[in-house]
Amino acid sequence: MNGAGLRRLGLGLIPWIGAILLWYAVRWSGFVNVSLIPAPHQVAAKFFELLTKEGLLIDIFASTRRVFLGVALGILVAVPVGFLLGWYRPARTFADPMINFFRALPPIALIPLVIVYFGVDELAKLVILFYASFFSGVIVMYEGVSQITPLYIRVAQTLGANQAEIFRKVIIPLTVPHILTALRVALGVAWATLVASELIAAQRGLGAMIQNASTYFLLDVIYVGIICIGLIALIMDLILRKITARLLIWQDRAIA
Amino acid sequence: MTKRAQFDKVSLSFETPKGRLNVVEDVSYDINDGDFIAVIGPSGCGKTTMMSMLAGFQKPTTGKVLFDGRPVAGPGPERGVIFQEYGVFPWLTVKQNIAFGLTLKANHAATAERDAICDHYLDLMGLSDFANSYPKHLSGGMRQRLAIARAYAVKPQFLLMDEPFGALDAQTRSNMQNLLLKVLETEGKTVMLITHSVEEAIYLASRIVVVTARPARIKEIIDVPFTYPRDESIQERPEFAELRSHIRQLVMDEYRAQQAQMRPVSFSE
Numbered sequence: 001m002n003g004a005g006l007r008r009l010g011l012g013l014i015p016w017i018g019a020i021l022l023w024y025a026v027r028w029s030g031f032v033n034v035s036l037i038p039a040p041h042q043v044a045a046k047f048f049e050l051l052t053k054e055g056l057l058i059d060i061f062a063s064t065r066r067v068f069l070g071v072a073l074g075i076l077v078a079v080p081v082g083f084l085l086g087w088y089r090p091a092r093t094f095a096d097p098m099i100n101f102f103r104a105l106p107p108i109a110l111i112p113l114v115i116v117y118f119g120v121d122e123l124a125k126l127v128i129l130f131y132a133s134f135f136s137g138v139i140v141m142y143e144g145v146s147q148i149t150p151l152y153i154r155v156a157q158t159l160g161a162n163q164a165e166i167f168r169k170v171i172i173p174l175t176v177p178h179i180l181t182a183l184r185v186a187l188g189v190a191w192a193t194l195v196a197s198e199l200i201a202a203q204r205g206l207g208a209m210i211q212n213a214s215t216y217f218l219l220d221v222i223y224v225g226i227i228c229i230g231l232i233a234l235i236m237d238l239i240l241r242k243i244t245a246r247l248l249i250w251q252d253r254a255i256a
Numbered sequence: 257m258t259k260r261a262q263f264d265k266v267s268l269s270f271e272t273p274k275g276r277l278n279v280v281e282d283v284s285y286d287i288n289d290g291d292f293i294a295v296i297g298p299s300g301c302g303k304t305t306m307m308s309m310l311a312g313f314q315k316p317t318t319g320k321v322l323f324d325g326r327p328v329a330g331p332g333p334e335r336g337v338i339f340q341e342y343g344v345f346p347w348l349t350v351k352q353n354i355a356f357g358l359t360l361k362a363n364h365a366a367t368a369e370r371d372a373i374c375d376h377y378l379d380l381m382g383l384s385d386f387a388n389s390y391p392k393h394l395s396g397g398m399r400q401r402l403a404i405a406r407a408y409a410v411k412p413q414f415l416l417m418d419e420p421f422g423a424l425d426a427q428t429r430s431n432m433q434n435l436l437l438k439v440l441e442t443e444g445k446t447v448m449l450i451t452h453s454v455e456e457a458i459y460l461a462s463r464i465v466v467v468t469a470r471p472a473r474i475k476e477i478i479d480v481p482f483t484y485p486r487d488e489s490i491q492e493r494p495e496f497a498e499l500r501s502h503i504r505q506l507v508m509d510e511y512r513a514q515q516a517q518m519r520p521v522s523f524s525e
């Protein structure tokens with residue numbers, strides 16, 4: 001790592017250190033009942049305990065897999081649907097209110113219905129996560145695709161491109177950035193929806209862990225669960241950002 | 257001289273919410289092989305619309321637009337278009353942009369030939385140092401040169417240029433004009449150029465079509481008396497100044513006509 005990289009890492013760490021200090025400060029200030037706020041080091045100790053004795057990794061894996069599958073399926077459908085809606089204006093006027101209606105429904109409100117129709121197994125959780133990723137992804141896709149200017153298509157036509165070539169060589173490259181954005185948005189939403197999806201009788205998973213811990217008032221476990229979700233979401237986002245930067249090297253973006 | 261393109265009693269009107277808008281009206285003229293036609297007229301009069309009928313993006317309401325004797329059915333690689341907004345593909349490097357047309361079925365070239373063509377235009381347009389850069393790193397003038405190189409690479413017989421140098425500063429603009437003249441000298445093409453600049457029209461064109469305020473009709477077609485190759489010295493010639501003041505007058509009249517058209521009724525008298 002070079003000097004600039006180290007500096008950036010340092011800058012990125014400062015807010016975290018600040019947050020931990022603030023955490024201790026609130027705990028020691030006496031304004032809040034100390035038993036309601038486990039200290040950072042207690043949470044860290046709990047983390048290692050869960051990791052070594054309780055199979056925290058299994059929970060992490062279960063949750064990550066659900067998010068992954070939900071987002072993958074959601075985006076797989078959202079990309080063509082969003083593309084068509086963005087491309088054909090009439091389709092958009094026709095589908096817009098509907099999509100906004102469904103998007104406005106919080107996935108958690110659907111849980112009772114999902115249980116009725118899909119039971120309480122893995123499928124039910126997947127349905128919730130699919131729902132959340134699809135509707136967030138589809139909007140990003142169609143907003144993006146509808147902003148593609150016809151100029152590049154016209155240019156390609158004047159150079160002799162046929163329909164298939166226009167699609168392959170012009171429309172796809174112009175759509176990739178929107179797919180990546182949709183993926184990022186959907187990932188964020190899916191992690192946010194995870195706990196809700198795992199409310200449905202889940203055995204394992206970070207959401208289930210938090211859920212069970214709350215019944216027994218195990219605050220430190222709840223903290224571990226929340227921090228894990230945040231961290232994994234952050235790591236996934238970072239990876240996706242790296243991939244985006246690599247694929248979209250041509251984009252005119254201010255890179256820090 | 258063979259006729260490359262013909263406008264034959266061409267009119268075009270758009271259906272708008274406020275009713276029918278006549279944009280081009282009864283326009284007839286021929287463009288011969290080797291001609292350099294400049295079209296000049298007030299803003300919004302219908303110049304781009306006229307050109308896009310020949311490019312194949314729009315169909316005349318009445319009349320015929322012919323290319324090589326056949327009605328224009330759509331865009332095609334024999335009619336290169338240089339758009340005012342450049343339209344270089346941002347996701348491709350400079351070299352990939354130039355090669356784009358050569359990778360298409362319509363004018364496919366083997367890799368070696370493609371490389372040779374790319375190198376030729378990279379060199380000609382002074383873009384060699386940027387062959388592997390993305391357009392985001394190019395200046396406006398370089399993007400314009402790239403757009404021209406890309407259009408040239410597929411060897412169109414005919415070039416349509418819509419205010420290609422309009423957005424450039426004076427120095428770059430004059431460099432681009434000279435470069436265009438130089439390229440035409442070696443590659444000999446037929447050109448239709450839309451411009452707002454009277455000087456540019458006279459300096460580059462063999463014939464100037466002055467069009468009226470909307471709907472665009474032909475006001476006057478003027479033959480430019482200078483022979484090619486040309487250089488900047490012709491701009492000092494008395495004929496140049498005469499021609500300039502004549503065309504300026506025509507354009508000014510149409511500009512006033514357009515202003516009068518746009519003025520709300522309640523304000524006149």
Ligand SMILES: Nc1ncnc2c1ncn2[C@@H]1O[C@H](COP(=O)(O)OP(=O)(O)OP(=O)(O)O)[C@@H](O)[C@H]1O
Binds near residue numbers: 277298301302
């Ligand atoms: N698709 C369309 N539908 C309706 N009106 C249109 C359409 N395209 C162009 N127009 C109108 O036709 C008129 C002529 O447009 P055009 O772009 O041809 O003008 P122009 O001479 O190229 O102008 P400029 O010099 O500003 O580029 C304008 O008033 C424009 O609003």
Ligand SMILES: [Mg+2]
Binds near residue numbers: 304305418
């Ligand atoms: Mg125009």
